Amino acid sequence: MSNTPPKVALLHEWFDSYAGSERVVEQMLEVFPQADLFALCDFLKPEDREFLKGREVTTSFMQRLPFAKRTFRGFLPLMPLAVEQFCFDPFDVVLSSSHCVAHGALTRADQLHISYVHSPIRYAWDLQHQYLRESGLSWGIRSMIVRMILHYMRLWDRTAADRVDHYVANSHYVAKRVQKTYRRPCEVIYPPVDVEAFPLQTEKQDYFLTASRLVPYKRVDIVVEAFQKLPKQRLVVVGDGPDMEKIKRLAGSNVECVGYQSHAELRQWMQGARAFVFAADEDFGITPVEAQACGTPCIAYGVGGSLETIACGQTGLHFPQQTADSVVDAIERFVKDPNRFEPERIRQHAEQFSASRFQQQMQAFVHDRWQDHQRSMSLS
Structure with missing residues (x-):
């Protein structure tokens, strides 16, 4: 069995922004700095490319499709074909970062494929009906076409799942969906949160905070509606998006919508808030962890990742329903009892989701699985 480090290929679905899954890729590249990087397409703006540190990205034929920069998500039916065209022959380990098709890469028996799953394709599986409803595709010819495409994606997705040697999920919430969808066991390594960029502040000001992209599933609307019924409490809303006008219409005099804020400005809002309010059903949820890193307690919808990142009664509270009354x-x-939440304790809780912890766990997992893989191949 060789002690030579394996040659690693890192496969991500696409690069068009620097968001949660790209932060995971960024830390994977810290663990495997010599890895070659692959993606179906790469449309990152120059100012968003810093985390790749000058690395070239090998892309698929989707990069060259007409109007792909603006509409590449519309080429969903072509994505399975695109990911299967990558040749990974020179590599020992393929590490895929997957929320759509990256786990479907083709590898040989002597290669090890580890897939870090942000989620199975939610709009093709458990959220299909919600996706169709919110997209205005519940009825009609277009609805039938989309349903056929999603049916095809499910068939391919289930077949592709068997190509992976080991699955890793970003939360136990996602791991359960992997087990349900793919019938495969799944380890959990929480994604990296840059807690060092959100320092502890023990003195809080007299306002609550919610911050996210203003889109329907984030449910900022019910937070704003709740503060209509709490006129003595002040709420600050950070973020921009399609729901901005709706949120402004709902906002009373005690709700301040400040729009998009820079990283430094968001950090200041988080550090000063009495509590951070979070109403989305997220697979993990990085923003509440960032708030806790500031020593700010979180009041969150008690489903999904929030159950794993917020210790109810210690670093925040959960509410049971996505309603304003809840x-x-x-x-x-x-x-009634704000002093029960100690900023230092909240910060300590957030540190378990740090980038350094992610790097250590990911490196150990890939090393151990590669050693096991080599042993099994030597016996075959």
Whole structure:
């Protein structure tokens, strides 16, 4: 069995922004700095490319399709074909970062494929009906065409799942969906959060904070509705998006919509807030962890990643339903006893999701699985 480090290929679906999954890729590249990088397409703006540190990205034929820069997501039916065209022959380990098709890469028996799953294709599986409803595709010819495409994606996705040697999920919430969808066991390594960029601040000001992209599934609307019923409490809304006008219409005099804020400005808002309010159903949820790194307690919808990142009664509170009344009840419980939440303890809790912890766990996992893989190949 060789002690030579394996040659690693890192496969990501696409690069068009620097968001949660790209932060995971960034830390994977810290663990495997010599890895070659692959993606179906790469449309990152020059100012967003810093995390790749000058690395070239090998892309698929999708990069050259007409109007791909603006509409590449519309080429979903071509993505399985595109990911299967990558040749990974020179590599020992293929590490895929997958929320759509990256786990479907073709590898040989002597190669090891580890897939870090942000989620199975949610709009093709458990969220199909919600996706169709919110897209106005519940009825009609277009609905039938989209349903056929999603049916095809499910068939391919289930077949592709068997190509992976080991699955890793970003939360136990996602691991359960992997087990349900793919019938495969799944380890959990929480994604990296840059807690060092959100220093502890123990003195808080008299406002609550919510921050996210203003899109329907983030449910910022119910947070704002809740504060309509809490006129003595102040809410600051950070973020921009399609729902901005709706949020402004709902906002009373005690709600301040400040729009998009820079990283430094968001950090200041988080550091000063009495509590961070979060109403989305997220697979993990990086923003609440960033708030906790500042020593700020979180009041969050008690489903999904929030159950794993927020210790109810210690670093925040959960509310059971995505309704304004449920948020109101949680805020009132918080206001009755705000001193129960100690900023230093909240910060300590957030540190377990740090980037350094992710790097250590990912490096150990890939090393151990590669050693096991070599042993099994030597016996065959």
